[in-house]
Amino acid sequence: MKRHIPGLTAGTRNANDFLEGLFLVRVDHVNYRWHPQKPCFLIRFVILEPEELRSRCIPGRLYCTPKALWRLRWFLREFGYDADSLGREKVDEKALLGLTGVIRTSRKALAGRSLLNFDGFAPPAEWESLSIAGHAGIQNEKKVSHAVQLHTD
Numbered sequence: 001m002k003r004h005i006p007g008l009t010a011g012t013r014n015a016n017d018f019l020e021g022l023f024l025v026r027v028d029h030v031n032y033r034w035h036p037q038k039p040c041f042l043i044r045f046v047i048l049e050p051e052e053l054r055s056r057c058i059p060g061r062l063y064c065t066p067k068a069l070w071r072l073r074w075f076l077r078e079f080g081y082d083a084d085s086l087g088r089e090k091v092d093e094k095a096l097l098g099l100t101g102v103i104r105t106s107r108k109a110l111a112g113r114s115l116l117n118f119d120g121f122a123p124p125a126e127w128e129s130l131s132i133a134g135h136a137g138i139q140n141e142k143k144v145s146h147a148v149q150l151h152t153d
Helices: 069-078 083-087 124-141
Strands: 021-033 040-049 057-063 100-110 113-122
Touching: 021 057, 021 124, 057 069, 057 100, 057 113, 069 083, 069 100, 069 113, 100 124, 113 124
Parallel strands: none
Antiparallel strands: 021 040, 021 100, 040 057, 100 113
């Protein structure tokens, strides 16, 4: 027997569903996933700014492989994670909930799939200056990726 189920395909993603750009976000959900080659944190951010995208979610992964730990450290430092816990090399999933900061995202195509990249992190105090610079850069260059450079280590 075949059944028609309205809305079944509504949950599928296409390439236009990814939000690219600069966002002020809050950590809404965190879950550690162990995998022999690629352990990671599954993170869901809720957008706080820009206002027109408020309350939309950005899901993503931060890998915990030796090669990718620099990005996890960058995220934890910029979002204000407890320095003492970080110094002891401990990450408490519950302590991550509610942390705020700035992220820059982009889309990358790999093997025919579109993936979301976290290109940068910054503390929430830098949102105003980054968003103003980003908005001016978008109008002048029509490209977000070259308009704003978030600082690295």
